[in-house]
Amino acid sequence: MTAASRWFHRPDPRPHARIRLVCLPYAGAGAAVFKGWAERLAADVEPLWVRLPGRENRLRERPLAQWPELVDEFAAALTEEVPSPYVLFGHSMGGMVVYKTVTSTALSRVPERVVISACRAPDVPRAVPALHELPEEEFARGLADLGGVPAEVLAGRGLFRMLEPMLRADLRLAETWPPDPPGPVPVPLTVLWGDADHVAPRAAVEAWRRLALGGYRGREVAGGHFFLTDPAAGVVELLNREIGGCG
Incomplete structure (x- = not known):
């Protein structure tokens, strides 16, 4: 396995696929949050789930x-x-x-489209308090209030302390966003928001429209901030429709 290949989990390799779908999870999560998605994607779409360092089979990495x-x-x-x-x-x-x-100069080939889900636009202030510098107990309570981290992780002190550096690193990224003045999205953009999301509510997500010079579509789904883990929200079906016109 190369350094580059460690970033991607391929649950269902489809070398002759028409197009590839690369999915990045929320803070503290890994490829496991996309379990069950591959079989619901269109047959001509190859799924690739992103694993950042510090989790799952990259647990020992910084x-x-x-x-x-x-x-x-x-x-x-x-x-x-x-x-x-x-x-x-x-x-x-x-x-x-x-x-x-x-929007980085480090990327040599841009995607056909980007889909941004449950994420406030970069010029919208954060709606929840910062957690990443809190002492351990307060940090754990803040994560519990936010949701998204399994209760067994928060309850098992040894497991929590093992994962704490990764959780703090992810929350630091999210809470220092954006690091630079925002620029336009250079490709077509679709945004998704949950109708009960208080972390990234509709107005905060729809604000992406101002940066979507390549085209914009907005979609509302049922659920709170972590709606992508609920099959009833229909995220995979929405992605199939958005990908259908690409490539």
Whole structure:
């Protein structure tokens, strides 16, 4: 396995696919949040789930907590491992990574479209308090209030302490977003928001329209901030429709 290939989990390799879908999870999560998606994607779409350092089979690697390093390394891996045409999807912090990557000079081949989910536009203030510098107990309580981290991780002190550096690194990225003045999205953009999301509510997500010079579509789904883990939200079906016109 090469350094670049470690960034991607291929649950269902489809070498002759018409197009590839590259998905980035929310802060603290890995490729496992996309379990069950591959079989629901269109047959001509190859799924690739992104694993950032510090989780799953990259647990021993140093988590990345600085935007320039993360974007440069991910853009290089994407260029090496994922042929065109492809679409980028990111949920919450994953959406931030998608935006920073697609607007980075480090990316040599842009995607056909980007889909940003449950993620406020970069010129919209954060709606929840910052957590990444809190003491351990307060940090754990803040994560519990936010949701998204399994209860067994927060309850098991040994497991929590093992994952804490990665969780803090991810939250630091999300809470120092954006690191630079926002620029336009150079490709067509679709945004998704949950009708009960208080972290990235509709107005905060629809604000992406101002940066969508390549075209914009907005879609509302049922659920709170972590709606992508609920099959009833229909995210995979929405992605099939968005990808259908690409490539």
